[in-house]
Amino acid sequence: MKKVILFDLDGTLTDSSKGILASIIYMLKELKLEIPDKEVLRTFIGPPLSLSLNNIYGMDKEAAQKAVMIYRDYYAVYGILQLEVYPGILETLVELSQHYSLGLATSKPTPYAEQIIRNLNFTSYFTGIFGADLDGKREGKAAIIKDALTHLSVEPEEAIMVGDREFDIKGAKENGLASIGVLYGFGNREELEQAGADKIVKKALEIPAAVKQFN
Template sequence: MKPWVFLDLDGTLIDSAIGITRCIAHALERVGHEPLPEAVLRSWIGPALRTSFTPLLGDAARVEQAVAFYLERFEDIGWREHSVYPGIAEAVGALHAGGARLCLVTAKNEPHARRILEHLPFGGLFDGIVGATADGSRSHKPQLVAEALRRTGATPAEAVMVGDRHLDIEGARHHGMASVGVLWGFGSEDELRAAGADRLVTEPAQLHA
């Protein structure tokens, strides 16, 4: 049985900070909330949108408005505002050539994740894509990992989760899966160690090993 590698998207395969933070800022402006510092906006990369908007906006209807405004800009231009991390294309290629089967597992809405992956030079190497549902009913990493296991038919022992935030590591641990934290994304070494990552890597070339 070939092993499965579940890969996060934002902060793992692509640097999407510009697109995500601009879409958040656009949403907050449209609902009449004051701007947030750039550091705060960057901290929102990883969690589900509603997870971040709810403590700030409180009212459920206002949260849904903000999500809609975020998606409005994201679907227009935000999905293209990213860059592939240096060495990622080669690392993904090496994993695939080495016999691993690849599945994207992201809190980004699944249609958006699919569109982005299809435009990446290595997107065709992936055997699966699992993303969040539009209504947020499937948006947290344990749910996403569970769906990836269901779709791929893999057992936790046959898969490993690779990501840059504590959410990725916690999602893997929830299912008894191995996890690898990457240090070129949006999470810190302390964050990933505290979450219980089995291994940390500092550059994409280390993923295959």
């Protein structure tokens, strides 16, 4: 019996691309780095920022952490406000929260995730918000999901992870969770299928029905 549904944030609950990309461009300009095309820029959304900086610019951990601080300085003031809730999300949270405990599992630092949830008036739907820590010790999705399970006192077989990128699905599999991939975010069907998503939905309003199929 499933008891807990964990949601990713960026690309699953909210379209935060405008704020994230504006913050990334600001960071790159401050560092005097070449700004890649839009397709490459969008790959920054989802994984830990330090991982993307290493993959694309070859930054070591120390350089990446300095870059992340520049990003956060801008994001905390401007980028965090530039987002939209996907259609059907509110109705989905209302329905699922009547039968399950809902948690947030995001690669975004916890304080930012908490602020966003407050700004959206979604706090009452979630029993826990779990994200990366600001010093970079816990930033991979698998570690964040594990932290969520521990704090919510739930076994892996009692939880489902809902997300839009391979990192959500792989993080779920590493922890023994079932997973639902969504196609309206920043990923695509091929990515989610290759990562091993148990179910894939096109719209947020399809999530509750997909959840029920696991019980």
